[in-house]
Amino acid sequence: MGIQAIVPKQKTQDTVVFNYSLFTNEDKLVLAPMQNLTSLFFRKTFSHFFPENIDYAVSPFISVSANAQNPSAIQYKDISPAENKDLIPVVPQVLGNDPDQILECAKIIQQFGYREININMGCPKKDIVSHHRGSGLLKETELIKRIFDVIFENTSLQISIKVRLGIKDSSDLEKLMPVINMYPLKSVIIHPRTQEQQYEGETDLKAFEYFAMNIKHTIIYNGDIFTVRDFTRLKTLFPYIKHWMIGRGILKNPFLCADIRGIPYNKQEMLPLYLRSLQENFAESLYHYNEITILNKMKEFTKYLSLNYDFDATPLLREPSLEEFNKKFYNVFTSKLK
Secondary structure, X not given: OOHHHHOOHHHOOOOOOOOXXXXXXXXXXXXXXXXXXXXXXXHHHHHHHOOOOOOEEEOOOEEOOOOOOOOOOHHHHHXXXXXHOOXXXXXXXXXXXXXXXXXXXXXXXXXXXXXEEEEEEOOOOHHHHOOOOHHHXXXXXXXXXXXXXXXHHHOOOEEEEEEEEEOOOOHHHHHHHHHHHHOOOOEEEEEEEEOOOOOOOOOOHHHHHHHHHHOOOEEEEEOOOOOHHHHHHHHHHOOOOOEEEEOHHHHHOOOHHHHHHOOOOOHHHHHHHHHHHHHHHHHHHOOOOOHHHHHHHHHHHHHHHHHHHOOOOHHHHOOXXXXXXXXXXXXXXXXXXX
C-alpha cells in the first residue's frame, strides 16, 4: 500500500511545543493491556497510589477457549467484579478467532456487569499470530465480520478493538477499514507499528494520521509515550485525539500519568512504598506462595524501572534470593531519588 502518497502531509507538524496545558479535561489516559504485567495485582497497587491518574484500563487478554462458558474458569479471575470493586474501571479484552467461543466469553463478561468488550487484533507474538489470533486476525476480514455480527446480535455489549497497522505494512488495516466503519464500534485503539516490528523501530505516525482521519470511530493512540515530552509532541501533532493509551511508559515511570496531568507527588517517599505494595499484591495473587515466582516478577519490573531511573539492573537480575534482592532493590531506588 502506498500510504505515504495518500496521507495529508499538511496535518503533520515538526515543531514540538512543551506545554502542560495541552492536556485538558477532555483527554483520557488509558492503561494498556500487558500480559502478566498490568493484571489485577498491578491495578490494585496503581489504584491505591495513583487513584486520579488513569481514567480506565483495558485488561490483559482473556484467551478464549472451549471452556469459555464457565464463569469460574481461571481466565476470568482478572476481571472478577468483586476483585475489581473500587479499582480503576476496566474493559475486559478477549483474544480468539472462533465467533461462537468469543460469544460465550462475551456473555459471561456481560453477566459480570461489564458494558464493553475489547477484541485483541494487535498482539504481535508469533505463536499467537500463527493461529490467526491477535494481529493475525487483521487479514481475516470475513471472520472479523462474523465475530462482530455474533456479538452485536446476541449481546448488548459495546465493542472496541485494538489493532496494529498490519503484518508487514499498513495495507492490512486499510483493507479492513471499510469493515471497521460498517459497525458501530465504541473505539479503535491503534498501535502504529506492524506485527513484524514487534515493539522495535519507529512508530508510523503518518499512517496513524491517515487512519485516524478516515476511521469513523473514536481513536485511541497507543505507542511509545514514555515522557511528558513524548505526550506533548503527540498531542501537538494530533490535537483531535482525546484518548491516550500508555503501557510500558507507566512500567518505566509510575509517575508518568501524574506528570502529564501536572499532579505533584513526593516521589522519594512514594516509590519504595509503591514497589513494596506491588510485590505484596503479586504474592497475594498466587495460589501458593512461591518465592522464585515473586522474585522473577519483580525482576521483570526492575528491567522497566532501570530504563527510567538510569541504573545498571544486572546485579539485581542475578540475585537468587528474594530477601537480598529486596534490600538492594529498595536501596537503589531510594538513592536514585535523593
